[in-house]
Amino acid sequence: YTTLNRLEKLGFVMEDAVQQEGGPEKHIYAVTEAGRAELLDWFSKPILSDRRRDEFFLKLMLSVVVEDGDPHKLIYIQRAGLYKELHAITTQRSRTDPKTELAYLLLLDQAVMHLEADLRWLEMVEGRLDEISRQPIPEPAERPRGRPPKGDQ
Structure with missing residues (x-):
């Protein structure tokens, strides 16, 4: 109900x-004209995420440069976790009736495809770990601090 209360406050x-x-009163919510306009606006925009921000990738790259880091072990642990998740989802998928739960089945299929892509990516990375470790550590780009001088605005 938290989301519904927030949507109600927004009109x-x-x-x-x-x-x-x-029995007690039943609370029914209806979409307002403003809500419908907001929904249609939301439908018109793609859902994008910055795929360059990835916790596992950060872990992996740090394990390459840290003295006691073991990127092969990290990949092994990640792969095991992905396979465990894949098994759980495929088990769920096998118990889902496509005649009555097609929407849920599509969501599970999406999850399976993402997991399979992650597993393929791990295979590719594992084959290139030595190459990565031979490359120099990138230097962070310097960013100017403070406000620009008045003439540069």
């Missing part, structure tokens, strides 16, 4: 309480 939904026979 995107409105609540209506309906009395039930022999």
Whole structure:
């Protein structure tokens, strides 16, 4: 209900309480015109994420340069975790009825495909670890600090 309360405060939904026979009031929410406009606007925009921010990748690169780091072990641990997750999802998928739960099945298929892609990526990285470790550590780009001089604005 937290999300519904937030949407109601924004004017995107409105609540209506309906009395039930022999029970408490039932709360029904309806989308307002403003909510519908916001929803249509949301539909018109792609969902994008910055795939260059990845915790495992950061871990892996640090394990290459840190003295006691073991990138092969890290890949082994990650691969085992991905296979465990893949097994759980494929088990769930096999128990899902496509005649009544197609939307959920599509979500599970997406998860399987992402996991399979991650596993393929690990294979590729593992084959190139020696090459990565021979390359120099990149220097961070210097960024100017403070405000620019008044004439540069």
